[in-house]
Amino acid sequence: MRKRRTAACFMAAAMVMGSLAGCGQKAAPETTAAQTSEAKKEETAAAEETKAEAESTGEQVELKVFGFKTGAEEGAIPELIEQFNKENPDIKVVYEGISNAGGYQDVLTARLASGQGDDVFFANPNYLPQLQEAGYTEDLSDMPVVEKYSGLVKDLLTINDSIPGLGMEVAVFGMFSNLDVLKEAGIDHAPANYKEFLEDCEILKKAGKTPVVAGAKDGTGVAILSLAKSMDPVYQASDKMDQIAKMNSGELKFGDVMQPGFALVEDLISKGYLDGSKALVYAAGQDDIAEFAKGGAGFMPGGSWFVAGLESAAPDMNYTLGGIPVEDDDSLILINAGVRVCINSSSEKKDAARKFVEFFTGLDSMNAYVASQNSFNPRTDGASTNNDVVEPAAERLSAARMVPWVDSAFDIAVVSPWADARTFTANVAGGDSVDNAVKDLNAQVENNLKLK
Known part of the structure; x- marks a missing residue:
């Protein structure tokens, strides 16, 4: 802009000098054609330089993205952001991550409530209805990826007839088995049901091994067990929707x-198969992985995204992720259309945000993301992980032996299965009785109904 102002001043000065010359005794020298042509060239060059300067100093939109994927769990996220930034020089995406165990939800909620929320943020499905109700999310029903989701995924993503967040993966909670530790103890396969699981835990305990490692600082590790046990009968029932309505x-x-899930966790702790006190100081996806990677434990409840951390911490470990063996006849997995990508309704950069989210949920991006998370693709045209480690979990998915750990059919103002399971199963792990946990949870639901 400085050059443009200087050129204008020069032209004004020239006009003044021309006027003064007209008033003098001598006329100004006549401008030749060559001089005119040269002046035009200089003017054109100055204009081009001014344009180039304006373009080079043009404002670049900085898009802030906040998520709970950190460390090894980021997977392909950094590469995808780098690719987007390269392809869209007018937008610069900056990603910040805080783990769930590190307080992500509290930080996210505080930022949104204060009006300082990021343009795009990841939402934990169990908290998303609350964020939607508070008005923090854009409806993304019109995004191109929606028509590529399966019917099941659309059902899980739809809340109050809209889609406040786009699912990046079908995430799975299952049971990790260290096959080398099992073999060393004389066990030739991962347990297929609860009876085998208990037998294996007893063998491991007598062999001086740790039967089960769980990260339950936020309740996750033990809630995986209790929720699978308790909610499986509900989802297997023909009147499941009626049962859910009655819970609401x-x-x-x-x-x-x-109650059955609480009792199962209490049973594992009383038998010495699971150390409840240790579990409560282990962050899920971090401390439990570090302990399991040492090679002294047989089992660990966890998510498919834990694989990346295990591959980094114990690249030579021989392990699998299979069903959660809490039933007498078989095992099952917990599933969710996890990692919901949302656009902040208060963002002043919604066009850029939509452009990034469309890229992030595109076929190639989703395939890369899912592969890096060792998870399953929510797009019907997408490719899921082909990692042998998760093949047993994939078999459970194909067999429809699964329970969603977050379901929008629940009125979370009253009953929030995943959050409640984490809180009250952690209480059991900390020494509370099953009867007290049941009583306290029922009292909480009653209070929620009164406050509604």
């Missing part, structure tokens, strides 16, 4: 529904 109304007490 309080007619069917959720604490009573969760």
Whole structure:
């Protein structure tokens, strides 16, 4: 802009000098054609230089993205952001990550509530309905990826007839088995049911091994066990929607529904197969992975995204991720259309945000992301992981032996299965009785109904 102002001043000065010359006794020298041509060239060059300067100093949109994927769990996220930034020089995406165990949800909520929320953010599915109700999310039903989701995924993503967040993966919770540790103890395969699981844990305990490592600082590691046990009968029932409706109304007490899961965790702890106190100081996806990677434990409840951390911490470990062996006849997995990508309704950069989210949920991006997370693709035209480690979990998915750990059919203002399971199963791990956990959970639901 300085050059443009200087040129204008020069032209004004020339006009003044021309006027003064007209008033003098001598006329100004006549401008030749060559001089005119040269002046035009200089003017054109100055204009081009001014344009180039304006373009080079043009404002670049900085798009802030906030997520709970950190460290090894980031997977392909950095590469995808780098690719997007390269292809869109007018937009610069900056990603910040805080793990769930590190307080992601609290930080996210505080930022949004204060009006300082990031343009794009990842949402944990169990908290997303609350974020939507508070008005923090854009409806993304019109995004191109939606028509590529399966019916099941669309159902899981739809909340109050809109889609506040786009699913990046079908995430799976299952049970990791260290096959080398099992073999060393004389066990030739991962347990297929609860009876085998208990037998294997006893063998490992007698062999001086740790039967089960769990990260339950936020309740996750133990809730995987309790929720699978308690909610499987609900989802296998022909009247599951009626049962869920009754839980929402309080007619069917959720604490009573969760009782079998609480009792299972208490049983594992009382038998010495699971150290509840240690579990409560282990962050899920971090401390439990570090402990399991040491090679002294047989089993670890965890998510498919843990594989990246295990590959880094113990590249030579021989292990699998299979079903959670909490039933007498078989095992099952917990699933969710996990990592919901949302656009902040208060963002002043929604066009750029939509452009990034469309790229991030595109076929190539989703394939790369899913592969890096060792998870399953929510797009019907997408490719899921082909990692042999998760093949047993994939078999459970194909067999439809699964339970969603977050389901929008629940009124989370009353009953939030995943959050409640984490809180009250952690209480059991900390020494609370099953009866007290059931009683306290029922009381919480009753209070929620009164406050609604």
